[in-house]
Amino acid sequence: MRAFVIAVFGFLYLPIALVVLFSFNAGRNASEIVGFSFRWYGTALSNPFLVEALQNTLIVASTSAVLAAVFGTSAALGLARVGPRTRAVFDALFGAAIVVPGVVIGIATLVALVALFAAVNPLLASAWPGPNPPRLGLGYSSIIAAHGLFSMALVTMIVRARLGSLSRDLVEASSDLYATPLTTFRSIVLPQIFPAILAGLLLAFTFSFDDFIIAFFVAGAQTTLPIYIFASIRRGVTPEINAIATIVLIASVAMVLVAQALLRRRS
Amino acid sequence: MATATARRTLVTTLLLAPATAWLVVFLVLPFIAVIVFSVGLRAPEGGYQAAFTLAQYANLGARSTAFWNTMVLAPAGALACLLVAYPVAYYLALRVSPRRRLILLALVVIPFWTSLLMRTYAWMYILGARGIPAFLDLIGIPDVRLLNTPGSVMLGIVYGYLPLMILPIYVSLERLDRRLLEASADLGATPVSTFLGVTLPLSLPGVMTGISLVTILLLGEYLIPTLLGGGKVFFIGNALVDLFLQSRNWPFGSAIAVTLVVASVLVLLVANRVTARISGARQVDLI
Numbered sequence: 001m002r003a004f005v006i007a008v009f010g011f012l013y014l015p016i017a018l019v020v021l022f023s024f025n026a027g028r029n030a031s032e033i034v035g036f037s038f039r040w041y042g043t044a045l046s047n048p049f050l051v052e053a054l055q056n057t058l059i060v061a062s063t064s065a066v067l068a069a070v071f072g073t074s075a076a077l078g079l080a081r082v083g084p085r086t087r088a089v090f091d092a093l094f095g096a097a098i099v100v101p102g103v104v105i106g107i108a109t110l111v112a113l114v115a116l117f118a119a120v121n122p123l124l125a126s127a128w129p130g131p132n133p134p135r136l137g138l139g140y141s142s143i144i145a146a147h148g149l150f151s152m153a154l155v156t157m158i159v160r161a162r163l164g165s166l167s168r169d170l171v172e173a174s175s176d177l178y179a180t181p182l183t184t185f186r187s188i189v190l191p192q193i194f195p196a197i198l199a200g201l202l203l204a205f206t207f208s209f210d211d212f213i214i215a216f217f218v219a220g221a222q223t224t225l226p227i228y229i230f231a232s233i234r235r236g237v238t239p240e241i242n243a244i245a246t247i248v249l250i251a252s253v254a255m256v257l258v259a260q261a262l263l264r265r266r267s
Numbered sequence: 268m269a270t271a272t273a274r275r276t277l278v279t280t281l282l283l284a285p286a287t288a289w290l291v292v293f294l295v296l297p298f299i300a301v302i303v304f305s306v307g308l309r310a311p312e313g314g315y316q317a318a319f320t321l322a323q324y325a326n327l328g329a330r331s332t333a334f335w336n337t338m339v340l341a342p343a344g345a346l347a348c349l350l351v352a353y354p355v356a357y358y359l360a361l362r363v364s365p366r367r368r369l370i371l372l373a374l375v376v377i378p379f380w381t382s383l384l385m386r387t388y389a390w391m392y393i394l395g396a397r398g399i400p401a402f403l404d405l406i407g408i409p410d411v412r413l414l415n416t417p418g419s420v421m422l423g424i425v426y427g428y429l430p431l432m433i434l435p436i437y438v439s440l441e442r443l444d445r446r447l448l449e450a451s452a453d454l455g456a457t458p459v460s461t462f463l464g465v466t467l468p469l470s471l472p473g474v475m476t477g478i479s480l481v482t483i484l485l486l487g488e489y490l491i492p493t494l495l496g497g498g499k500v501f502f503i504g505n506a507l508v509d510l511f512l513q514s515r516n517w518p519f520g521s522a523i524a525v526t527l528v529v530a531s532v533l534v535l536l537v538a539n540r541v542t543a544r545i546s547g548a549r550q551v552d553l554i
Binding site: 004078101108112216248 | 282362392
């Protein structure tokens with residue numbers, strides 16, 4: 001069994017190792033190692049399309065993760081104060097946001113937004129005094145909205161788990177000592193749930209950063225990094241893509257490790 | 268007292284308001300929109316034209332290949348995942364010291380948190396003409412084609428979803444009461460009959476969680492069949508991308524999306540029913 005487990009770990013890491021290895025390959029060829037070089041990292045980072053895609057992805061991932069952390073935490077706190085029936089409704093909706101396949105989330109968001117734009121844009125045009133009325137369209141905000149949905153569900157789940165294990169004695173002691181609810185929250189509850197919020201934020205960021213399929217539907221003319229990588233792969237894998245994939249790999253592993261450490265830390 | 272209750276209600280409402288708004292605007296309304304679109308017609312220039320017809324649903328057979336591939340390969344992929352995952356989960360939960368367990372567990376989770384896109388395209392390398400086939404050619408086995416076959420898609424599925432299968436099984440095995448194993452051995456059971464009579468049945472909730480989770484995610488899979496199936500092994504996800512982004516037949520795509528969601532819900536319900544039957548009411552958390 002030991003041998004089998006070792007083989008499975010090899011299976012899990014061999015492809016990742018190959019991508020990293022070939023990102024340092026001096027040659028262009030994907031089948032032989034010519035020498036060690038950082039040149040593909042240089043090529044990748046001086047490719048304006050790639051850099052723009054990376055910037056877009058960072059904007060989308062950080063905005064949706066921060067929104068999800070704020071609203072998700074607020075929802076988790078709210079859900080601790082409501083009855084079982086309300087909680088069940090929210091549980092079902094959050095569950096749906098996580099379980100419904102990304103393709104469907106992407107499609108639903110696309111269909112709803114296009115219907116909305118079709119209704120709103122003529123109104124905007126007729127109400128606009130100047131010659132160039134603003135037009136709502138797909139782009140950053142639609143990706144942020146769609147990513148924020150499952151990210152928020154994720155944050156709510158993690159923060160609620162943490163709230164469940166929070167020691168009630170401290171909260172009661174605090175209010176016995178005449179602290180206002182807000183003071184109790186700021187000095188007792190928030191410090192205890194903060195690691196969970198941060199972990200949720202980092203995981204949400206990673207999820208959004210990696211998502212291809214939802215963004216593919218709702219990005220409109222914007223390009224995110226996964227969309228760019230996908231398009232490049234279909235034209236043929238290049239060492240440049242290996243370099244950018246390696247950078248992304250290291251960044252997301254670092255982020256997940258930090259999130260894990262935050263979740264494990266017991267106060 | 269009444270004002271205190273009123274204030275409490277107000278605070279609760281304010282706390283829940285943003286999430287509610289988000290869920291309604293970006294989940295509930297979009298789903299209603301998809302259902303409405305699915306009973307409409309394709310506009311001549313593409314997109315949607317208002318109507319009330321079940322023609323789109325009657326036409327689902329036009330994409331039967333995609334449905335067929337998904338309905339066969341998703342559960343088959345989940346089962347293949349299970350066969351590889353179970354020994355690993357068992358080893359991690361019952362055969363490794365707690366210190367090493369954490370490290371090995373992290374090693375299982377890390378690939379899951381790295382881009383599926385990147386991990387999948389690595390296999391395009393390995394299975395592609397310059398990878399294993401070139402090596403086989405070198406040792407005298409020419410003309411092997413590995414990429415763009417159902418087999419390569421299955422491999423990609425097992426690779427991509429393995430961590431998601433290992434974790435729930437690991438959790439249920441790790442929570443298992445070790446005294447039961449000792450009791451079984453004390454009563455003279457062989458290791459095999461202890462496994463079959465005690466360990467395996469108690470881990471079934473985790474197995475069910477893993478299978479339903481992986482199957483549901485696979486129902487909507489797009490990247491793996493696209494990259495490793497080369498457009499020959501079509502899933503429902505591929506049909507949806509094609510209908511929405513290329514042929515712009517939104518009503519038909521919406522009908523397929525609705526069918527997909529219904530299928531996912533059915534998988535979940537069946538899985539819950541089976542889990543409840545085999546385990547009483549034991550729950551397995553994923554996070």
